[in-house]
Amino acid sequence: MVTDLKADCGSCFGLCCVALPFSASADFAVDKDAGVPCRNLQDDFRCGIHARLRQSGFPGCTVYDCFGAGQRVSQITFGGRDWRQAPDAAERMFAVFPVVRQLHELLWYLNEALALRPARSLHAELRRLRDETEGLAAGRPEELAELAVAEHRQQVNGLLLRTSELVRAQAPGGRKKSRRGADLIGARLSGADLRGAELRGAYLIAADLRGADLRQADFIGADLRDAQLAGADLTDAFFLTQMQLNAAHGDDATRLPAALARPAHWTDR
Numbered sequence: 001m002v003t004d005l006k007a008d009c010g011s012c013f014g015l016c017c018v019a020l021p022f023s024a025s026a027d028f029a030v031d032k033d034a035g036v037p038c039r040n041l042q043d044d045f046r047c048g049i050h051a052r053l054r055q056s057g058f059p060g061c062t063v064y065d066c067f068g069a070g071q072r073v074s075q076i077t078f079g080g081r082d083w084r085q086a087p088d089a090a091e092r093m094f095a096v097f098p099v100v101r102q103l104h105e106l107l108w109y110l111n112e113a114l115a116l117r118p119a120r121s122l123h124a125e126l127r128r129l130r131d132e133t134e135g136l137a138a139g140r141p142e143e144l145a146e147l148a149v150a151e152h153r154q155q156v157n158g159l160l161l162r163t164s165e166l167v168r169a170q171a172p173g174g175r176k177k178s179r180r181g182a183d184l185i186g187a188r189l190s191g192a193d194l195r196g197a198e199l200r201g202a203y204l205i206a207a208d209l210r211g212a213d214l215r216q217a218d219f220i221g222a223d224l225r226d227a228q229l230a231g232a233d234l235t236d237a238f239f240l241t242q243m244q245l246n247a248a249h250g251d252d253a254t255r256l257p258a259a260l261a262r263p264a265h266w267t268d269r
């Protein structure tokens, strides 16, 4: 089975809008506890302010990606029963959702790694871990609730790190100094040569990356909220997700990896 890793909110019972907590901040207008439905969630499991999330103080919702975990948990793991119809299963459903979300996120990266030619010497190992991850995500609710997902994540992470090294070594000039987990909040990096940079988990919040060369840079887990990407070149940047891009600002001149779309708010001005 090939897992669908794109969120299909129409097949989900609004799990992210109920299961997850959030705190009043620049990302969310109000506090909400885990397991409590968001006040904007309608009876049909649609968001009542979907078209105006940013203007209504909920930009955090526009950058959240369940990687298709919502529809799997709703339609497969719990067989189409929603948490209103089956309140007895609600607690378990909300506990299982973040576990499956993590597994789907790992599947996303593993699939991307399998498309990276410089990492082909690792493809057999990547396929094995992808299949194992698929099997775990297909588990029964009680199996998923017990799963040591952090351990599995660590295993996948090790392989993704090796993948990254192989890919970045192919960048012109070879691998750059690691900026893994670096505090680059508000950093002035416009026009910088960051080809092949390791930006894994870097804090690039509001960083000025206008016109930067970010080809073959590893973006896994990087925080790009309000980063300025106008005119930047992200061709062949990898482990970069649509939600990371949605959190940043760019323009028509920003060059993107083929699999990602230009966020609408980059041009809606």
Ligand code: SF4
Binding pocket: 016, 017, 038, 039, 040, 041, 042, 046, 047, 048, 049, 050, 058, 061
């Ligand atoms: S604002 Fe809308 S998308 Fe965000 S949590 Fe509430 S119902 Fe869900």
